[in-house]
Amino acid sequence: MRKLKFREVFVSRDGFAGAKITFNKTVFCIDVLNTQNCDYALYTHLHPRHFPGYDNVDTSRVVSPSIGFFRVKPGDAISIGNVKIITVDAYNISETGKEPAHPKGFGVGYIMKFDNAIVYHMGDTDFIPEILNLKTPIHILFIPIGCENVLCPEEALEVVKSLRPSITIPIHYVDKGFLHTFRYIAQPYTQVVVL
Amino acid sequence: MAKDVLEEIYSSEEVVPPLMKWKYITVKEYEAIYRSSIADVALFWGEEAKKLVWTKPWSKVVDGQPPNARWFVGGEINAYYNIVEKHRDSWIWGKPAIIWENELGDVEVATYEDLHNLVSRLAGALKSFGVKAGDWIAIYASPTIESLAVMLAAIKIGAPFEAIFTGFGFYEVAKRIASRKPKVFVVSDGFYRRGKVVDTLSVARKALDYSNHRCTTIVIEKTGSTRLRENEISFDNVKNLGKDSEGFTAPSNHPLFGLHVAYEDDFKPITHGVGGYLVQTFSTSKWIGLRPHDTYFCTVWPGWITGITYVVFGPLMIGSTIVLYDGSFDYPSADRWWDIIERYAVTLFLTTGSALRILSRAGNQYVKIHNMDTLKAVLVTAEPLETSVWWWTYRVVGTGSSPAITSIPEKLTGRIPVINMYIQSELATFVTGNLINYTFTPITPGSVGKPIPGFSIDVVDDYGKSVRDLIGELVLRSPWPSTPIEAPQDFWSRWVEGFYRTGDYALMTRNHTVFVLGRKDCVLKVSGYRLSPGAVENVVREVLKKNVLVVGAPDKTRFEVPIVIASESMDKEIVKKIVREYLGPIMEPADVRIEIFDEKSPRGYVRRRFKEMLWNIAVQAKG
Numbered sequence: 001m002r003k004l005k006f007r008e009v010f011v012s013r014d015g016f017a018g019a020k021i022t023f024n025k026t027v028f029c030i031d032v033l034n035t036q037n038c039d040y041a042l043y044t045h046l047h048p049r050h051f052p053g054y055d056n057v058d059t060s061r062v063v064s065p066s067i068g069f070f071r072v073k074p075g076d077a078i079s080i081g082n083v084k085i086i087t088v089d090a091y092n093i094s095e096t097g098k099e100p101a102h103p104k105g106f107g108v109g110y111i112m113k114f115d116n117a118i119v120y121h122m123g124d125t126d127f128i129p130e131i132l133n134l135k136t137p138i139h140i141l142f143i144p145i146g147c148e149n150v151l152c153p154e155e156a157l158e159v160v161k162s163l164r165p166s167i168t169i170p171i172h173y174v175d176k177g178f179l180h181t182f183r184y185i186a187q188p189y190t191q192v193v194v195l
Numbered sequence: 196m197a198k199d200v201l202e203e204i205y206s207s208e209e210v211v212p213p214l215m216k217w218k219y220i221t222v223k224e225y226e227a228i229y230r231s232s233i234a235d236v237a238l239f240w241g242e243e244a245k246k247l248v249w250t251k252p253w254s255k256v257v258d259g260q261p262p263n264a265r266w267f268v269g270g271e272i273n274a275y276y277n278i279v280e281k282h283r284d285s286w287i288w289g290k291p292a293i294i295w296e297n298e299l300g301d302v303e304v305a306t307y308e309d310l311h312n313l314v315s316r317l318a319g320a321l322k323s324f325g326v327k328a329g330d331w332i333a334i335y336a337s338p339t340i341e342s343l344a345v346m347l348a349a350i351k352i353g354a355p356f357e358a359i360f361t362g363f364g365f366y367e368v369a370k371r372i373a374s375r376k377p378k379v380f381v382v383s384d385g386f387y388r389r390g391k392v393v394d395t396l397s398v399a400r401k402a403l404d405y406s407n408h409r410c411t412t413i414v415i416e417k418t419g420s421t422r423l424r425e426n427e428i429s430f431d432n433v434k435n436l437g438k439d440s441e442g443f444t445a446p447s448n449h450p451l452f453g454l455h456v457a458y459e460d461d462f463k464p465i466t467h468g469v470g471g472y473l474v475q476t477f478s479t480s481k482w483i484g485l486r487p488h489d490t491y492f493c494t495v496w497p498g499w500i501t502g503i504t505y506v507v508f509g510p511l512m513i514g515s516t517i518v519l520y521d522g523s524f525d526y527p528s529a530d531r532w533w534d535i536i537e538r539y540a541v542t543l544f545l546t547t548g549s550a551l552r553i554l555s556r557a558g559n560q561y562v563k564i565h566n567m568d569t570l571k572a573v574l575v576t577a578e579p580l581e582t583s584v585w586w587w588t589y590r591v592v593g594t595g596s597s598p599a600i601t602s603i604p605e606k607l608t609g610r611i612p613v614i615n616m617y618i619q620s621e622l623a624t625f626v627t628g629n630l631i632n633y634t635f636t637p638i639t640p641g642s643v644g645k646p647i648p649g650f651s652i653d654v655v656d657d658y659g660k661s662v663r664d665l666i667g668e669l670v671l672r673s674p675w676p677s678t679p680i681e682a683p684q685d686f687w688s689r690w691v692e693g694f695y696r697t698g699d700y701a702l703m704t705r706n707h708t709v710f711v712l713g714r715k716d717c718v719l720k721v722s723g724y725r726l727s728p729g730a731v732e733n734v735v736r737e738v739l740k741k742n743v744l745v746v747g748a749p750d751k752t753r754f755e756v757p758i759v760i761a762s763e764s765m766d767k768e769i770v771k772k773i774v775r776e777y778l779g780p781i782m783e784p785a786d787v788r789i790e791i792f793d794e795k796s797p798r799g800y801v802r803r804r805f806k807e808m809l810w811n812i813a814v815q816a817k818g
Binding site (some may be wrong): 002003004005006007137139164166167176180183184187188189190191192193194195 | 286301516
């Protein structure tokens with residue numbers, strides 16, 4: 001698996017929407033299904049492609065909105081060692097009045113602050129107003145682009161234009177067409193890296 | 196031979212790639228721009244120089260007669276500020292400056308801010324080793340963030356550097372050490388090639404021992420921990436020895452960097468000065484298409500002029516992101532470069548004709564599995580490019596998967612420009628080529644385009660008279676800002692009647708399109724690398740005590756390959772082994788042939804006769 005080093009952190013993708021972030025030999029996993037090599041498992045929400053099931057996690061080292069030792073909600077900030085983790089909103093906006101796949105409060109995104117690097121995993125979300133209000137600079141952005149209850153490439157571009165991350169790593173897509181569209185339109189505003 | 200090359204590369208077609216449909220200019224428009232630029236080159240380059248930040252303005256743009264013309268006389272400039280530090284207060288500061296990937300797939304990213312922090316610490320460290328402005332630094336390392344940072348740190352403190360290509364063996368490295376006498380020598384412990392470790396540290400140590408030069412060696416550890424010797428210090432320990440906050444302000448003709456350039460009898464040092472070089476590099480980098488939001492992948496390493504100018508300097512001056520790939524193009528398979536272009540959304544790709552020739556033979560399937568729609572141009576350097584390879588690159592690499600303007604992907608109509616350009620170490624930058632951001636005229640496949648504004652290019656016959664549609668020699672009729680400030684007699688003697696003879700055969704059409712046809716002399720062009728036949732002859736003489744000749748024979752893949760001509764029987768494998776070990780694998784002869792030659796005749800004359808003979812044999816064999 002390809003690993004990217006940025007300042008003091010190593011990041012890699014793991015699975016459909018998963019990210020592994022290694023800092024000072026501690027491995028933080030976000031939405032990773034096989035957590036065997038993870039020191040801490042963070043879940044944005046508990047849908048199957050993001051969460052391996054209750055029987056497969058050690059809840060004492062889990063951060064999530066609904067299970068585990070660290071139960072978080074948007075706006076929370078916790079520290080694990082020298083790492084500060086800020087929880088932010090991640091949800092869908094219903095355009096038809098129907099209950100969305102990810103209603104507000106169901107899931108979260110994580111902003112992880114290391115010594116000199118800030119990593120943001122957006123979780124499953126649309127382009128929501130809270131993203132525009134983020135004040136922190138983002139160095140590495142894990143962004144869902146697959147259009148299925150998450151951002152579509154054009155919406156993901158708006159996020160990139162708003163946050164201006166140094167590096168953007170697309171996740172949460174099946175059809176590579178979404179990747180190609182996103183990469184083409186977003187590259188002037190960030191450095192897209194396909195891991 | 197030039198005639199035979201011309202048959203492969205000549206074309207009278209004119210192609211407007213769909214993406215340039217509304218951007219190209221006519222030949223008449225080009226002529227107006229070009230003629231005005233060369234009517235007064237001092238005026239032209241003086242205006243370009245104003246685009247850099249000068250600490251003290253020059254009193255005269257150009258002074259003296261070529262080849263001793265000096266540029267921006269009286270001017271002072273902080274080179275490092277103009278390359279990196281000027282971006283500090285812009286959005287560029289937080290964007291990646293370098294993305295490095297090795298063969299194993301390890302990736303490291305450094306923003307402009309990160310690069311600056313590392314450079315400042317290295318500059319402090321170099322100073323702590325006693326390096327002062329004017330002292331040389333030598334670098335023998337594969338392209339990494341660290342090795343580029345060392346070059347920039349040297350620039351920051353006014354120390355000229357020489358980057359030595361890692362394909363060279365210890366004898367060539369020793370030659371460069373002996374010539375530059377570096378205060379600090381920076382080496383990598385090794386790098387991965389086709390899955391194996393290439394041990395550069397051992398070669399570097401052997402070279403130091405051979406040259407009998409003593410200096411501090413900084414070791415960049417990339418392949419594992421190494422037991423360091425006396426005078427060797429790990430890069431990781433060096434980083435924290437100090438910090439330099441001020442860039443060096445240099446007079447315009449202060450040495451910036453040097454290279455050893457191939458002449459017939461050996462590789463010899465040339466040095467470029469800071470002012471003229473930076474002016475030429477900044478302008479041509481913009482013109483070839485680099486913009487701050489470009490992600491740029493160049494496969495030519497620093498160690499060759501294209502790699503120095505268009506990796507270390509140009510893209511950073513513009514604020515682009517550089518992809519540095521430290522590995523083989525065909526490992527684990529022949530699609531590695533296409534994969535890199537896809538994964539990092541590369542917008543501008545620069546490579547050599549030889550590489551495209553090899554990749555075209557590998558098959559279209561390696562290209563087709565990748566989406567490279569982000570590419571806006573493929574730039575090609577270093578050697579004549581056959582029309583067949585140009586068309587393959589244009590259609591197969593350059594069409595992309597999505598239609599744009601008038602392109603039709605399924606018909607492989609082509610979409611982006613494929614631009615072959617001409618460069619030479621002595622000239623420092625490209626001097627011909629279709630310029631995406633300036634004078635873009637329709638492309639003639641096989642050509643190196645038209646002269647770039649500011650460079651007075653001509654093709655002349657043996658008497659120095661301009662010729663059109665006939666084979667002659669490529670010359671420059673006016674000096675250029677980066678005329679070397681130090682060069683061997685071979686360079687000075689190329690100035691005849693006020694113009695500079697490049698040593699390359701060429702044909703220029705009446706509408707200024709140039710076709711470069713290979714060396715007129717016996718300097719070798721192997722896979723785009725300019726190599727010295729004399730260097731091989733010298734090593735055979737020194738080690739085997741045999742007097743041999745080396746000439747280039749035509750090769751379908753590498754353009755030329757070195758052939759050793761011996762007048763008595765020699766063990767081919769031993770000759771090859773010695774050349775590989777002493778000079779490096781790129782110099783390894785393809786063959787050793789027994790031919791009687793008159794050892795008393797001038798060596799250059801005999802080489803030429805053999806070169807003609809080998810080219811004639813190849814032409815006859817082709818039928």
